[in-house]
Each structure stands twice: as structure tokens, then as C-alpha cells.
Amino acid sequence: MMSGAQRPTANAAKNAAAALFAFLAAAVLAGTAAAGATAEARFPKPQFESRYVMPRAGAPPARAAMLEYLDVAVLVASLGAAGWLVLRARRRGGVTLLTVFSVLYFGFWRKGCVCPVGAIQNAALALFDGGYRAPVVVGLFFLLPLGATLLFGRAFCAAVCPLGAAQDLVLFRPVKLPAWTAGLLGMLPSVYLGFGVYLAAMGADFVICRFDPFVGFFRMSATPSMLAFGGALLLAGVFVGRPYCRFLCPYGVLLGWMSRFAWRHARITPDDCVNCRLCEEACPFDSILAPTPEHHPESRRAGVRRLAILLAALPALVAGGAWLAASLHAPLSRLHPTVRTAERVLSEDRGAARGTTLYSDAFRQSGQPARELFASALALRARFRKGAWFLGGFIGAVFGARLVGLSVRRRRTEYVIDRASCVSCARCFEYCPRERERVKKTRNGG
Amino acid sequence: MNGKTDRLENRREFFRRLGRWIGLGALGLLGWPLLGRRRAAPADTVWQLDPEKCIQCGNCATKCVLALSAVKCVHAYDVCGYCNLCGGYHQPYVKRLDTAAENQLCPTSALVRTFIEEPYYQYDVIEERCIGCGVCVKGCGSFGNGSLHLQVRHDRCVNCNDCAIARQCPAQAFRRVPADRPYLMRGERWKAGSRKA
Ligand code: SF4
Ligand code: SF4
Numbered sequence: 082m083m084s085g086a087q088r089p090t091a092n093a094a095k096n097a098a099a100a101l102f103a104f105l106a107a108a109v110l111a112g113t114a115a116a117g118a119t120a121e122a123r124f125p126k127p128q129f130e131s132r133y134v135m136p137r138a139g140a141p142p143a144r145a146a147m148l149e150y151l152d153v154a155v156l157v158a159s160l161g162a163a164g165w166l167v168l169r170a171r172r173r174g175g176v177t178l179l180t181v182f183s184v185l186y187f188g189f190w191r192k193g194c195v196c197p198v199g200a201i202q203n204a205a206l207a208l209f210d211g212g213y214r215a216p217v218v219v220g221l222f223f224l225l226p227l228g229a230t231l232l233f234g235r236a237f238c239a240a241v242c243p244l245g246a247a248q249d250l251v252l253f254r255p256v257k258l259p260a261w262t263a264g265l266l267g268m269l270p271s272v273y274l275g276f277g278v279y280l281a282a283m284g285a286d287f288v289i290c291r292f293d294p295f296v297g298f299f300r301m302s303a304t305p306s307m308l309a310f311g312g313a314l315l316l317a318g319v320f321v322g323r324p325y326c327r328f329l330c331p332y333g334v335l336l337g338w339m340s341r342f343a344w345r346h347a348r349i350t351p352d353d354c355v356n357c358r359l360c361e362e363a364c365p366f367d368s369i370l371a372p373t374p375e376h377h378p379e380s381r382r383a384g385v386r387r388l389a390i391l392l393a394a395l396p397a398l399v400a401g402g403a404w405l406a407a408s409l410h411a412p413l414s415r416l417h418p419t420v421r422t423a424e425r426v427l428s429e430d431r432g433a434a435r436g437t438t439l440y441s442d443a444f445r446q447s448g449q450p451a452r453e454l455f456a457s458a459l460a461l462r463a464r465f466r467k468g469a470w471f472l473g474g475f476i477g478a479v480f481g482a483r484l485v486g487l488s489v490r491r492r493r494t495e496y497v498i499d500r501a502s503c504v505s506c507a508r509c510f511e512y513c514p515r516e517r518e519r520v521k522k523t524r525n526g527g
Numbered sequence: 528m529n530g531k532t533d534r535l536e537n538r539r540e541f542f543r544r545l546g547r548w549i550g551l552g553a554l555g556l557l558g559w560p561l562l563g564r565r566r567a568a569p570a571d572t573v574w575q576l577d578p579e580k581c582i583q584c585g586n587c588a589t590k591c592v593l594a595l596s597a598v599k600c601v602h603a604y605d606v607c608g609y610c611n612l613c614g615g616y617h618q619p620y621v622k623r624l625d626t627a628a629e630n631q632l633c634p635t636s637a638l639v640r641t642f643i644e645e646p647y648y649q650y651d652v653i654e655e656r657c658i659g660c661g662v663c664v665k666g667c668g669s670f671g672n673g674s675l676h677l678q679v680r681h682d683r684c685v686n687c688n689d690c691a692i693a694r695q696c697p698a699q700a701f702r703r704v705p706a707d708r709p710y711l712m713r714g715e716r717w718k719a720g721s722r723k724a
């Protein structure tokens with residue numbers, strides 16, 4: 082390889098003179114050609130006299146499609162196993178084992194990518210941008226866990242999602258957060274979902290991927306700030322159960338919607354609740370609902386009136402949110418690189434900004450007329466405005482629905498699981514005396 | 528269990544069933560643009576950069592999520608002039624055309640040259656050393672044939688759902704390409720990207 086290092090120097094000097102001439106000529110030519118790296122044959126193809134065989138650049142293939150489908154198969158199998166473990170076997174030990182497997186497979190082996198959480202954005206882009214087609218595998222990763230949740234609750238969260246699994250495995254000393262803190266933080270995921278879908282649909286950014294706190298650990302390579310963020314979440318996760326799942330994860334919102342209507346769902350007790358209250362504090366994620374008191378402190382009429390007022394306020398909240406977001410569409414649109422570049426180029430042209438940036442330089446080198454850039458930036462801004470109406474309306478609706486939800490009275494006579502937030506981890510089962518009886522019986526029977 | 532609780536349970540069950548059908552419908556509606564509506568749909572896509580758009584800004588070396596970037600310099604031998612004075616290999620205005628480190632452009636000495644025959648030299652990239660900075664690519668593009676160019680190497684790339692370099696590429700040179708045609712290489716053999724790897 083390095084034989085060039087030992088070539089005769091006299092030769093080199095002669096060649097240098099010839100080459101230097103060519104070099105200068107090329108430099109002049111280069112001045113006229115676009116400074117970019119357009120492949121032009123400035124130097125003719127060499128005419129080799131020796132029997133030289135030209136090598137060719139290697140092209141290591143991308144991961145084979147078959148392996149991608151294998152991932153899908155593993156996903157399906159894990160979803161099935163999780164559902165079976167939670168609903169049929171009711172074994173926390175098995176769930177933990179599957180959790181470890183998922184951290185290893187979907188986390189460290191598959192490097193945490195692609196995951197259903199991030200796939201939300203591919204789905205959004207595919208839905209709103211006709212030019213983009215999401216890969217089949219990504220589409221399946223997005224849809225399958227949602228479908229599985231419709232069948233048997235958030236078993237995906239319990240033991241398949243690598244993000245959830247990583248947090249679940251560090252939960253050693255669960256403490257309870259004050260209800261208002263958990264309640265307020267619990268609104269964040271919907272807001273995050275709204276923004277994530279909005280920015281993806283606008284083609285601006287995949288923020289959910291960008292701020293994935295654990296993918297850096299799985300890849301064993303992350304920026305210092307993301308490492309700190311992920312580390313802080315894991316540290317907090319030792320005490321606060323699954324902080325990312327409960328207070329950030331946008332996919333959890335979708336799963337929560339599905340889980341409410343699940344065909345089968347995890348139950349604390351294998352048969353009938355005896356109201357022993359033993360499971361009251363069992364859930365580290367505040368997903369166990371106590372029975373409602375026989376007599377509500379508030380009179381029924383007052384409650385109904387409050388509910389009516391809130392329901393009437395709901396449209397106002399939606400409209401207000403939509404208006405607010407739409408009036409913020411200009412700064413929001415700056416999250417799109419094209420809009421940013423256009424603004425920069427414009428202010429440079431007007432002499433408002435000094436110097437150039439990498440982006441404005443790149444644009445000028447591309448030879449595209451500025452008019453076109455400005456036109457596409459304006460079109461994008463209009464899109465951002467239209468989308469912002471929906472984003473704001475959605476966030477308003479989320480807040481409104483939350484308020485309404487707090488005021489709706491539901492009668493409960495026993496301890497039940499809140500289906501939307503329960504991640505089917507199976508921790509609470511063993512608190513139930515009926516469950517312990519069942520286990521004893523099956524042990525003796527088997 | 529009294530009648531009241533039963534009625535409550537029945538009502539809840541009814542709403543659940545209703546919700547389940549709505550949820551199923553929603554998944555179907557989402558599934559159509561995701562999985563239906565397509566002819567030759569890629570099973571998967573990977574990221575690749577278009578060398579015709581790349582301006583060698585240096586982001587490829589620093590923005591990849593991997594500590595050592597997955598983007599490397601690739602040599603299209605059939606475009607190369609096999610020059611003695613190489614715009615990609617040598618510092619501009621070098622006096623002596625030898626392999627001394629101070630005469631080389633590449634900060635990591637990832638380019639090596641080999642004498643073939645008078646007056647031709649072959650240039651190879653040692654990928655393990657290349658950091659994807661594009662300095663040589665710029666030199667080759669400005670003064671040579673543009674045979675050196677950058678490409679995402681798929682034995683290294685972890686195929687992020689959202690490529691961190693793509694997001695910050697000022698030339699918007701990155702795009703998703705079908706995983707079975709994962710390169711946008713220069714040179715005759717790669718024209719139209721029609722070759723499988
Ligand atoms: S299975 Fe029980 S402990 Fe686990 S999240 Fe659901 S309610 Fe909480
Ligand atoms: S970021 Fe874009 S312009 Fe910069 S070196 Fe990489 S491909 Fe080229």
C-alpha cells in the first residue's frame with residue numbers, strides 16, 4: 082500500500098513540475114466552475130500501460146430486510162408473551178425476565194432504534210406529507226403495540242418497550258409524588274405528543290427522537306447534555322416510577338387511549354376484590370383507584386352544575402388554544418431549517434445581518450434563486466399556521482378534558498386499576514390476598 | 528353485587544366495546560397511509576448523502592450520533608485522474624510531492640498513495656482512520672476530478688430514525704434511500720444508484 086513512499090525522488094521532482102502546471106490550470110478552471118464538488122473530469126482518464134487493475138470502492142450493504150422483519154417477529158412474540166404473562170400467568174417474575182430481554186434486544190442489540198415512540202413521527206409525516214412513505218417495518222412498529230394494547234392493555238409498556246424497560250429495572254425505592262405534582266406533570270405527554278406530531282408533519286424535525294433520553298445509552302454514544310438528561314431520568318427513576326413513561330412519553334398517550342377500551346386488562350385480584358385495602362399503596366405509578374365513598378362530600382346538584390360549566394368552557398379552551406398557537410406560528414416556523422435559511426439570506430441581502438452562516442453560504446453555493454427559497458419559506462409558514470390551529474386546539478382540548486375528568490364522578494365499589502395509566506407491570510398482584518391464595522392453590526395443584 | 532352495580536358494569540362494558548371499535552377504526556385509518564397505498568414500498572430505508580449536493584461543511588465529522596462518524600470518504604477510482612499532485616491528498620502549494628505528514632491535507636493521514644506507473648498514483652482511503660471531515664473531498668472537488676466523496680457507510684451507521692447529520696446538513700444533502708440500494712456513489716459503476724451492494 083505504502084510503496085509510494087519509497088519512490089525515487091528525481092522522478093517526483095519531474096512529475097511535480099508537470100503536475101504543478103496542471104494544478105494551476107485546474108485552479109483557474111475551478112474558479113469558473115461552481116465551487117462545489119461537481120464531478121468534472123478536469124484530468125483525463127489515465128491510460129495505463131502496465132496491467133493495472135483498477136480497484137473499486139467497497140459498499141458494505143445495509144442491514145438486510147430479512148433481519149428487519151425478524152425484529153417485527155420478535156416484537157410480535159414479545160407482545161404476545163407480555164400479554165400472556167400479565168393476563169394468564171400473572172407472574173411478575175416472568176415480566177421482569179421479559180423486561181431484561183427487551184432492554185438487551187430492542188435496546189442494546191437494536192440500539193434502541195427504530196422504536197414505536199419515535200415511529201409516531203414517521204406516521205405523522207406519512208399522513209401529512211404525500212411525498213414521504215414510511216418504511217413498512219417502521220409502520221408495523223408503530224401500529225402493532227397499539228393493536229396489542231387494544232387487546233390486552235399496555236403490556237407493551239410492561240416489558241417490551243426498551244425505554245420503559247430501562248426505567249422499570251432501576252425502580253428500587255418507589256416513593257409517592259404529591260397528587261397535584263403527578264397530575265400536572267401528567268399533562269406533559271399530551272403536549273409533547275402534540276408538538277412532536279406537529280413538527281414531524283411540518284417536516285421540520287423529529288424532536289421525539291432527538292430528545293430520546295436513553296437511546297444514547299443503548300448506542301453507548303451520546304452528547305454530554307443528552308447523557309446528563311438520560312442519567313438524571315434514570316436516577317430519578319430509582320425513586321419515582323418510570324418518570325419518562327408517565328411525564329413525557331408521547332406514545333404512552335396513544336396507548337392510554339387504546340388501553341381504556343382494552344378487550345382484556347390486567348386485574349389486581351384474580352377473582353373478587355374483598356376490599357382489604359392491602360393493594361392500596363402497591364402501584365408505584367399511582368394507577369390503583371380506591372373505591373369511592375358512599376356519600377360524596379359535595380351535593381349532587383353542585384357537582385352537576387360544575388360539570389356543566391366545565392363542559393361549556395371546553396369549546397372556549399379549544400378555541401383559545403387554537404388562537405394562541407396560531408398567533409405563535411411565525412416563531413414556530415423558525416424550527417424549520419428552510420424558513421431559518423430564508424430569513425437569514427433575506428436579512429443578509431438587506432444588510433441587516435453581517436457576515437454569512439454555514440446555511441446561507443450553502444444556499445448561495447447551490448445556485449438556487451433566492452426568490453424560490455423565499456416562496457417555499459412562505460408556503461411553509463402558511464402550513465405552520467394551519468397546523469398550529471390544530472395543535473393549539475388539541476392542547477386546549479387536553480386541558481379541558483382533564484378538568485372535566487376531574488369533575489366526573491365515577492362510582493367504584495372496589496379497588497380497580499386505572500386502565501389508561503396502568504402499564505401492566507403485574508407488581509400489584511401479589512399484594513392481593515386472593516391472589517396469594519390462588520398461587521398457593523396452583524402450586525399445590527401442580 | 529346488586530342491580531345498580533350490574534347496570535353500571537353493563538354500561539361500562541358497552542362503552543368499552545364502542546371505544547374498541549373506534550380504536551380499531553383509527554388504527555385502520557392510520558394503517559392505510561402507513562402500510563397500504565404503496566407499490567414497490569421499501570421494507571426499510573437508510574440514510575445517504577448526495578455527493579452532488581454536499582459542500583463539505585465538516586458537520587459529517589462532528590454531528591453523527593456515533594463518536595466516530597459513520598460518514599467516510601469514498602474513492603471513485605474510475606473518476607480519478609491518478610494525478611501526482613492530488614488536490615485531495617496534498618496541502619495546497621506544496622513544494623515536495625512526497626508523503627510527509629505536513630504535506631498532507633488529511634488530518635488523520637487516512638489517505639495513502641501508491642505509485643502505479645509513470646506518472647500515475649493510486650489513492651486509497653483507510654476507513655478506520657477517516658473521520659469524515661471532507662477536507663480531502665473539498666480539495667479534490669476544487670482542483671481535481673471530484674473522485675473523492677463522502678458517503679454514509681452502512682457497516683457503521685446505526686440507521687437512526689432521524690439522522691442527526693441530516694438534520695444539520697446545510698446543503699440538505701441527506702435523504703432516505705431504499706435499504707437495498709443504500710449508496711449514492713460517484714463513478715460509472717454506481718450511476719443512477721442502480722446497483723445492489
Ligand atoms: S399492574 Fe398494578 S402495579 Fe403495575 S402499573 Fe398496573 S396497577 Fe400499577
Ligand atoms: S453535513 Fe452535508 S454538506 Fe456537510 S459534509 Fe456532510 S453531507 Fe456535506
Ligand code: SF4
Binds near residue numbers: 600638
Ligand atoms: S481528509 Fe477527512 S474525509 Fe478525507 S480521508 Fe481524511 S479524514 Fe477522511
Ligand code: SF4
Binds near residue numbers: 679
Ligand atoms: S443515521 Fe445516525 S449513525 Fe447514521 S450517519 Fe446519521 S447520525 Fe450517524
